[in-house]
Amino acid sequence: MPAGKSLFDKVWDAHAVRELQGGQTQLFIGLHLIHEVTSPQAFAMLREMKLPVRFPRLTFATVDHIVPTDSQRRPFTDTLAEEMLVHLERNCREHGIRFFDAASGKQGIVHVIGPELGLTQPGMTVACGDSHTSTHGAFGAIAFGIGTSQVRDVLATQCLALNRPKVRRIEVTGKLGGGVYAKDVILHIIRRLGVNGGVGFAYEYAGPVVEAFSMEERLTLCNMSIEGGARVGYVNPDEIAYAYLRGREYAPGGDAWGRALTWWRGMASDANAHYDDRVSFDGREISPTVTWGINPGQACGVAESIPRLSDVRAEERAQVAEALEFMGLCGGQPIAGTKIDVAFIGSCTNGRISDLREAARVAKTGFVASGVRALVVPGSHAVARQAEAEGLPEVFRAAGFDWREPGCSMCLAMNPDKLKGREICASSSNRNFKGRQGSPTGRTLLMSPAMVAAAALHGRVVDVREML
Ligand code: SF4
Numbered sequence: 125m126p127a128g129k130s131l132f133d134k135v136w137d138a139h140a141v142r143e144l145q146g147g148q149t150q151l152f153i154g155l156h157l158i159h160e161v162t163s164p165q166a167f168a169m170l171r172e173m174k175l176p177v178r179f180p181r182l183t184f185a186t187v188d189h190i191v192p193t194d195s196q197r198r199p200f201t202d203t204l205a206e207e208m209l210v211h212l213e214r215n216c217r218e219h220g221i222r223f224f225d226a227a228s229g230k231q232g233i234v235h236v237i238g239p240e241l242g243l244t245q246p247g248m249t250v251a252c253g254d255s256h257t258s259t260h261g262a263f264g265a266i267a268f269g270i271g272t273s274q275v276r277d278v279l280a281t282q283c284l285a286l287n288r289p290k291v292r293r294i295e296v297t298g299k300l301g302g303g304v305y306a307k308d309v310i311l312h313i314i315r316r317l318g319v320n321g322g323v324g325f326a327y328e329y330a331g332p333v334v335e336a337f338s339m340e341e342r343l344t345l346c347n348m349s350i351e352g353g354a355r356v357g358y359v360n361p362d363e364i365a366y367a368y369l370r371g372r373e374y375a376p377g378g379d380a381w382g383r384a385l386t387w388w389r390g391m392a393s394d395a396n397a398h399y400d401d402r403v404s405f406d407g408r409e410i411s412p413t414v415t416w417g418i419n420p421g422q423a424c425g426v427a428e429s430i431p432r433l434s435d436v437r438a439e440e441r442a443q444v445a446e447a448l449e450f451m452g453l454c455g456g457q458p459i460a461g462t463k464i465d466v467a468f469i470g471s472c473t474n475g476r477i478s479d480l481r482e483a484a485r486v487a488k489t490g491f492v493a494s495g496v497r498a499l500v501v502p503g504s505h506a507v508a509r510q511a512e513a514e515g516l517p518e519v520f521r522a523a524g525f526d527w528r529e530p531g532c533s534m535c536l537a538m539n540p541d542k543l544k545g546r547e548i549c550a551s552s553s554n555r556n557f558k559g560r561q562g563s564p565t566g567r568t569l570l571m572s573p574a575m576v577a578a579a580a581l582h583g584r585v586v587d588v589r590e591m592l
Contacts, residue, residue, distance in 0.1 A: 125396070127396055127397065127398035128393070128394025128395065128396040128397045128398070129393070129394055129397055129398070130291050130293075130328060130393040130394075130397040130398070130399060131247075131264055131266075131328065131358060131360055131361075131391055131392055131393045132266060132289075132291045132326045132328065132356075132358065132393075133291070133397075133398075134247070134390075134391050134393075135247055135248070135249060135264075135265070135266045135391060136149070136151065136266065136288060138247070138391075139151050139152045139153075139154070139249045139266075140152075141283060144285055147287065148285045148286055148287055149285070149286055149287075149288055150283050150284075150285055151249060151283060151284050151285075151286050152249065152282060152283055153182070153249050153250070153251045153278050153282055153283060153284060154182065154248040154249050154250065155182060155184070155238070155243055155244065155245075155248055155249070155250045155251075155260075155265075156179075156182055156183040156184070156250075156251050156252070156278045156279070156282070157183075157184055157185075157186070157234050157238055157243070157250065157251075157252040157254075157257070158183060158184070158185045158212075158221070158234075158252065158253060158275065158279075159185065159186055159187060159188055159189065159212070159234050159252075159253070159254065160187045160188075160189060160190055160208045160209060160211070160212045161189045161190070161208070161253070161254075161538070162253025162254065162271070162272050162275050163185070163212060163215065163253060163272075163275055164208065164211045164212070164215070165272045165276075166253070166272050166273070166275035166276040166279055167211075167215040167219075167279070169273070169276045170276060170279055170280055173280070175279075175280045176219065177219040177220070177221065177279045177280070178279070178280055178281055178282045179282045180219050180220040180221050182282060183219075183221045183222075183278075183279065184221070184222050184223075184224065184238075184241075184243060185212060185216050185221055185222065185223040185224065186223070186224045186225075186230075186231055186232065186233075186234050186237055187208075187209055187212060187225065187226075187231060188231075188232065188233045188234055188531055188532045189531070189532045189536060189538040189539070190202070190204075190205035190208055190209065190538050190539055191205070191209075191226075191231075191529070191530075191531040191532075191539060192205070192529075192531075192539050192540055193499075193501050193528035193529045193530070193531050193533050193539065193541055194528065194529070194540070195529070196226050196529050196531075202539070202540065205538075205539065213225070219279075224237060224241075226505070229505050229506075229509075230504075230505065230506065231504065231505050231530065232502075232503055232504020232505055232506065232507065232530045232531075233471070233472045233475060233503045233504060233530070233531065233532055234252055234254060234472070235252075235254070235256055235257065235259040235260065235343070235347065235472035236472055236475060236476060236503035236504045236507065237504050237506070238250070238252075238259075238260055239259075239260065239262070239263065239339065239343060239368075240372070240504060240506050240507075241372060241373050241374050242369050242372025242373055242374040242375030243374045244260040244262075244263050244265055244267075245263060245265065245369065245375065245376075245384070245388070246263050246264035246265060246361035246365060246388035246391055246392075247264060247265065247361075247387060247388055247391035248260075248263075248265040248266070248267075249265070249266050249267075249268075250265050250266070250267035250268070251267070251268045251269075251270050251274070251275075251278050251284060252267070252268075252269065252270065253269075253270055253271065253272060253274070253275040254269055255269040255350050256269060256347050256348075256350060256472050256473070256554060257269040257270070257350075258346050258347060258348075258349040258350050258354070258355075258356050258357045259343050259346050259347040259472055259473075260346070261346040261349065261356055261357045261358030261359065262339060262342035262343040262345070262346045262358070262359055262365075263339075263342075263358075263359075263361055263365050263369070264358055264359060264360055264361035264365065264388070264391060264392065265358065266326070266356050266358060267346075267356055267358075268284065268286070268355065268356060269350060270284065289324055289325050289326045289354075289355045289356070290324055290325050290326070290400035290401065291325065291326050291328055291399050291400055291401075292322070292325045292326070292327055292328070292354075292399065292400060292401040292402070292403060293328045293330055293399040293401070293402045293403070294313060294327055294328065294329050294330070294331075294402075294403050294404075294405070295330050295331030295334075295402070295403070295404045295405070296309055296313075296329070296330075296331040296332070296333035296334050296404075296405050296406075296407050296410075297331050297332055297333065297404060297405070297406055297407060298332065298333065298406050298407040298408040299332070299333065299336075299407055299408060300333055300407045300408075300410060301408065301410075301411070301589070302589060302592055303412055303574065303587075303588045303589035303592050304407075304410055304411060304412060304589075305341070305344070305412075305482070305572040305573075305574065306337055306341035306342070306344040306345045307344055307413075307473065307474060307552070307570075307571070307572040307573070308410050308411065308412050308413045308572055309333065309345060309405075309407070309410055310344065310345050310347075310348040310349075310351075310352075311348075311413040311414075311415065311420060311423045311570065311571075312405065312410045312413050312423075313352060313405065314348065314351055314352040314420050314421045314423070315413065315421050315422075315423045315424070316405070317352055317403065318352070318353070318421050319351060319352060319353055319419045319420060319421040320353045321352055321353055322349065322352040322353035322354030322355075323353040323354075324355075325353075325354050325355065325400070325401070326354060326355055326356045326357070326358070327349050327352070327354040327356070327357040327358070328357075328358055328359075328360070328393065328399070329342075329345055329346070329357060329358070329359050330359070330360065331404070331407075332407070333407040334359055335362065337359075337364075338364065338478060339364060339365060339368040340476045340477070340478040340479070341478070342359045342364075342365075343476065344473055344474060344476075344479075345357070345359070346358060346359065347472055347473045347554060348420065348473060348554050351419075351420040351421075351554055351555065352420075352421070360392040360393050361388050361389075361391070361392055362392070365388075366385060366388065411425035411426060411427060411589075412425065412426040412571065412572060412574075412575050412587060412588055412589065413425055413426070413571065414426055414459050414462075414569055414570070414571045414575065414585055415556045415568070415569055415570040415571070416430045416447070416448075416451060416453055416459050416462075416569070417443075417444070417447030417448070417451060417556070418446070418447045418450055418451070418556060418557060418558050419443075419447075419556065419557065420554065420555065420556060420570060422443075422444070422447050422556075423570070424459055426459060426460055426571075426575070426585065426586075426587045426588075427458075427460065427587060428458070428459065429455075429456055429457060429458045429459065430448070430453055430454065430455055430456065430457050430458075430459055431444065431455055432455030432456045433445060433448075433455055434455075435455070450558055450567070451567050452546070452567070459569075459585055460584075460585050460586060460587060461584050461585060461586075462548070462569065462584060462585045463548065463583060463584045464496060464548045464549065464550045464569065464579050464580075464583060464584060464585065465495070465496060465497065465543075465547040465548050465549065466496065466497045466498070466499075466534075466543060466547050466548070466549040466550070467492070467496060467497070467498040467499070467525075467549070467550045467551075467576050467577070467579055467580035468498075468499050468501070468533070468534040468535075468541075468549055468550070468551040468552065468553065468561070468576065469483050469498075469499065469500045469501070469525075469552050469573045469576050469577065470499070470500065470501030470502065470503065470528075470532075470533050470534070470535065470552065470553070471501075471503070471532065471533070471535035471551075471552060471553035471554060472503060472532070472535070472554075473535075473552060473553055473554040474552035474553070474572065474573045475501060475502055475503030475504075475507065475530075475552070476503055476507055477507050477510045477511060477514075479552065479573040480500065480502065480507070480511050480516050480573070481514070481516065482572075482573055482574045482577075483500065483520075483552075483573040483574055483576065483577040484516045484519045484520060484577075485574070485592065486574050486577035486578050486581070486588060486591055486592070487519055487520050487523040487525060487577045487580075487581070488519055488523065489581065489591055490523065490581040491523055491524050491581065492523055492524030492525060492580045492581060493580065493581060493582055493583030493584075494583070495583065496580055496583050497526070498524060498525040498526060498580040499525065499526050499528055499533065499534060499541065500517075500520045500525050500526070500527050500528065501528045501529075501530065501531060501533040501534070501541070502528075502529075502530045503530060504530050505530055507530065508529070508530050523581070524580075525580065528541075534549070534551065534553070534561050534562065535551075535553035535554070535555070535560075535561075536555075536560065536561075537560070537561050537562025537563075541562070542561065542562025542563060542566075543561045543562050543563040543566030543567075544563055544566070545563055545565060545566070546563075546565045546566065546567065547563065547566050547567070548566075548567045548568075548569065549561055549566065549567065549568050549569065550569050550571060550575070550576045550579035550580065550585065551568050551569065551570055551571070551576065552570075552571065552572065552573040552576050553568070553570065554570065555568070555570075556568035556569065556570050569585065571585075572588070574588045574592070575588045578591050
């Protein structure tokens with residue numbers, strides 16, 4: 125019997141317009157999400173070429189990177205940020221693109237609002253000028269992070285020219301222990317497969333642990349696929365995905381819902397699907413995971429020690445030495461106990477309501493340590509409203525956290541939320557590259573939101589399992 129097809133292959137084939145000379149595929153994009161950072165030049169190129177936006181109704185905009193989180197009152201104090209927003213507003217107006225601004229109540233990080241509005245759906249192709257677009261794969265979509273010239277291509281043609289990646293199925297078996305989250309699972313996967321391990325691959329996440337995940341946990345998992353080098357990451361759609369989508373503003377309604385369900389179900393990977401590679405991890409072996417270096421693969425379990433140069437392969441030594449020097453950490457030192465100056469809870473990886481709830485459970489148990497600056501930044505206005513309805517801002521404020529307005533904030537620090545000097549930040553975001561959080565010498569330790577909250581209360585990295 126011939127092998128069946130994976131979801132990736134079905135979605136790719138359903139959206140392939142034609143094969144191009146040189147081996148690429150021209151792929152139709154079902155949903156294009158844009159924001160203020162990568163779209164202005166793309167619109168300028170379109171203007172120069174006198175081209176309209178080909179499918180404005182398939183394009184949606186928000187503003188996230190540059191928004192201040194203390195007050196979003198207009199005009200922004202930062203004139204460059206204000207100018208970027210004005211450009212986006214004008215471009216959306218001129219081209220008839222729906223823009224979710226702060227006044228709409230629907231603004232937020234692009235990878236948070238797409239799912240919560242029901243824009244992201246199974247079996248879709250999604251593109252956005254942001255590296256973490258793989259997030260949308262949580263619904264069984266194939267979602268590509270693209271560059272500015274590709275944003276122009278999608279605006280002008282609704283298509284992308286892409287090389288077809290191979291597909292690796294990653295199963296997470298068993299069950300996670302308490303205090304272990306989707307963030308730990310993806311940090312563990314990247315640690316084991318390496319930051320370049322996924323180059324040339326699409327990742328299909330599966331197995332009992334992934335199937336038991338909520339949609340928000342799946343979004344966290346898929347979000348960091350790109351950090352493991354994979355072009356996209358996805359989870360097969362199931363009843364959990366359909367229940368999440370039902371009734372959302374842009375999800376199909378009425379008779380269309382039944383038709384959509386039939387199509388979505390048909391897009392899931394066949395039981396006998398062919399994969400180019402398969403990897404399996406045991407969920408019982410995953411513990412709260414923390415990065416100690418300058419890429420997300422340089423991580424260890426919270427009860428482990430940072431590797432010594434003698435522990436790593438010869439070809440990794442230079443990178444590890446560079447990381448330890450930059451971080452001011454020593455090989456052989458336990459990661460627990462590492463002092464922090466700043467705690468950041470937010471981002472498109474971990475700025476959703478379930479993340480804030482878990483962090484609040486921990487925050488309730490104490491007070492932010494003296495000398496630690498702790499910020500909680502919801503991923504969207506909808507997340508903020510839900511958190512307010514549940515009384516979470518009061519919980520955080522009572523513990524000494526600063527409750528902010530939604531945006532990307534200190535994930536990338538394109539707004540005023542920045543590290544200062546050599547500060548070390550316990551962060552629920554997705555990148556710990558040098559200078560990522562706004563100070564060229566600032567240092568980032570990636571971990572789950574609950575672990576960040578725990579670190580905030582102790583002023584150092586601790587094992588959240590001992591607090592829950
Ligand atoms: S939260 Fe961070 S990774 Fe996500 S879209 Fe914003 S800047 Fe990019």
